Amino acid sequence: MNLESLNTPAALIDVERMQRNIARMQQRMNALGVKFRPHVKTTKCEQVVRAQMDAGASGITVSTLKEAEQFFACGVRDIVYAVGMAPTKLPQALALRRQGCDLKIVADSVVCAEAIVAFGREHDERFEVWIEIDVDGHRSGIAPEDDMLLTVATILSDGGMPAGGVLAHAGSSYDYDTHDELVRIAEQERAGCVRAAERLRAAGLPCNVVSVGSTPTALAAEHLQGVTEVRAGVYVMFDLVMHNVGVNDISEIALSVLTTVIGHQSEKGWAIVDAGWMAMSRDRGTQRQKQDFGYGLVCLETGEVLGEYLMSGANQEHGIISRAGSADQQIEKRFPVGTRLRILPNHACATGAQHPAYLAVQSDGTVETWPRFYGW
Secondary structure, three states: OEHHHOOOOEEEEEHHHHHHHHHHHHHHHHHHOOEEOOEHHHOOOHHHHHHHHHHOOOOEEEOOHHHHHHHHHOOOOEEEEEEEOOHHHHHHHHHHHHOOOEEEEEEOOHHHHHHHHHHHHHOOOOOEEEEEEOOOOOOOOEOOOOHHHHHHHHHHHHOOOOOOEEEEOOHHHHHOOOHHHHHHHHHHHHHHHHHHHHHHHHOOOOOOEEEEOOHHHHHHOOOOOOOOEEOOOHHHOOOHHHHHHOOOOHHHOOEEEEEEEEEEEHHHOEEEEOOOHHHHOOOOOOOOOOOOOEOOEEEEOOOOEEEEEEEEEEOOOOEEEEEOOOOOOOHHHHOOOOOEEEEEOOOHHHHHOOOOEEEEEOOOOEEEEEEOOOOO
């Protein structure tokens, strides 16, 4: 296949850009002296993950047990399931471990720790459990100074499943857009997670792994003293949200959606395309940022950015292309019916999730189909 032969809408990966993004992150982790464990929820694609592993990743992070199952079947053994463990999913986790998967699971409450211990004892399984640390009030985890940290670790240890480590995710890093702010959040993430590990060790409880990570903090951290590994995910594709945060240029975004102009509303300055929110997702993550890109930034089919044109509206299978600021009364001439465009996404994870496969565009113009998967 080549680009001209593709049907639309289609999710395209610029493979050369993707490889540069992978190399950039891996080289930075190597320079900081830590292992790198990419979060693969962004793409859920074997070919992408193989490229990350080939570059030097030491394992992967997943957000669903389906991801763990799929990538273990592909030969990846070292996996962290970085979501609080629901007791009903313990049999699925057990099955993976019994097959030889080195699966680590996460707890951030007494109830969760007790459920893991009870299930492990019942099935004679010694799960490796990491404790999630809340470093910024973003979502989940136990604050580094909270007494619950020692309680949870003690429950695990007394139950024969001592904590293997601590992990944190500075999700609030997405709320900032200057280098100094990102450096501050990266240090807050590092210091909080390291402090939690120090408290466990001071109490005589084991804590071998200190795992932190988000794409902004991974790229902003000035040092990672006390950290053993970093997790980051969206860096592999980047997107407009990350561009607004300040960690990537538009030219580094490796994912786009190929679409075709199918009509116009000339008096409104609109071109209508065949990619709506079913192709782009409903994610409007740039809406609250310094620059709102609507549902995505418009490029020519070749990838050249048309800076003033956005996908300003989206229905299920229709997208609206318009010029930011003022209506383009010549839009019908500028983008005739049949014109093919690319749309850069707000959120690569959400846009990728709308497609059953990526079409990977190689540097020579040839195109390969890279399947992705769904489910939990």
